[in-house]
Amino acid sequence: MTSFRYFARPPSHALAPFIDVIWGVSGAHDYNSEVVLPNGVVELMVNFGPVQKVVGYGDRAADESFRRFWIAGIQDRPLVIASPQGADHMGVRFRPGGAHAFFGIPMDELRGRVVDLDLIVGASVAAELRERLQATDDDAARCRIAERWLLERRYAVHPYFATTRRALDMLDSSAYDLTVAELCDRLGLSNRHLIEQFREVVGLPPKTLFRIQRFHAVVNALKGRYEADWAQVASRFGFSDQPHLIREFRHFSGVTPTQFLSARSVDHAHVLVG
Numbered sequence: 001m002t003s004f005r006y007f008a009r010p011p012s013h014a015l016a017p018f019i020d021v022i023w024g025v026s027g028a029h030d031y032n033s034e035v036v037l038p039n040g041v042v043e044l045m046v047n048f049g050p051v052q053k054v055v056g057y058g059d060r061a062a063d064e065s066f067r068r069f070w071i072a073g074i075q076d077r078p079l080v081i082a083s084p085q086g087a088d089h090m091g092v093r094f095r096p097g098g099a100h101a102f103f104g105i106p107m108d109e110l111r112g113r114v115v116d117l118d119l120i121v122g123a124s125v126a127a128e129l130r131e132r133l134q135a136t137d138d139d140a141a142r143c144r145i146a147e148r149w150l151l152e153r154r155y156a157v158h159p160y161f162a163t164t165r166r167a168l169d170m171l172d173s174s175a176y177d178l179t180v181a182e183l184c185d186r187l188g189l190s191n192r193h194l195i196e197q198f199r200e201v202v203g204l205p206p207k208t209l210f211r212i213q214r215f216h217a218v219v220n221a222l223k224g225r226y227e228a229d230w231a232q233v234a235s236r237f238g239f240s241d242q243p244h245l246i247r248e249f250r251h252f253s254g255v256t257p258t259q260f261l262s263a264r265s266v267d268h269a270h271v272l273v274g
Contacts, residue, residue: 023090034265053065129149221233
């Protein structure tokens, strides 16, 4: 990778319940495409550089071009992006359920999709955001502009948001040893109602999101490592056995765990191809 810059900044206190990070990349690189790992969240993207293309959703081929701005809905399979001319864009990564407060649509409508931002907020609103961001190349200033734009258009927080956050906190504290049935008992909800709430504000049913969260817990645990005892990793994170871990890696990244260690990006959120 050459002449490539990446930044990531935490959101302000007011937006922290909804946003994980505001980030950006720019420059040339030495790969033609990348596999974006499903991360259980929605991302708002604004582009200042070459056209970015979606060429695959999991095993399904695609040919979709995005020039200015888009929303990457929640994904449950790897998303294949082609950017052979490099990149210059920034993104807002929402927490699970956080995007709903700003766009006011059921998040499962965006599941497994990438759509132009203007289809969600209107052409003039989307264009104004990009113009304001493009007027400066200072990372901190762009973050402040993005935050002001989000605060200006904030919708009422959906009542389901609190339930989904409680559910995810319970999952994190359980070391990924909590079933959906047990979660329903703790929340006092039926399985049907919990799924309904997750689909509305998060975009995925809880079981699928939990699988993604566990997968990323493994990915995070592998940072800085170039080999691992996979049977031990499988046991630590509650997989039934090593083949189960390998199947989950193939499903969410398109590669085996060992292949992931050699092809991952610097931020561990992508697999680099070609």
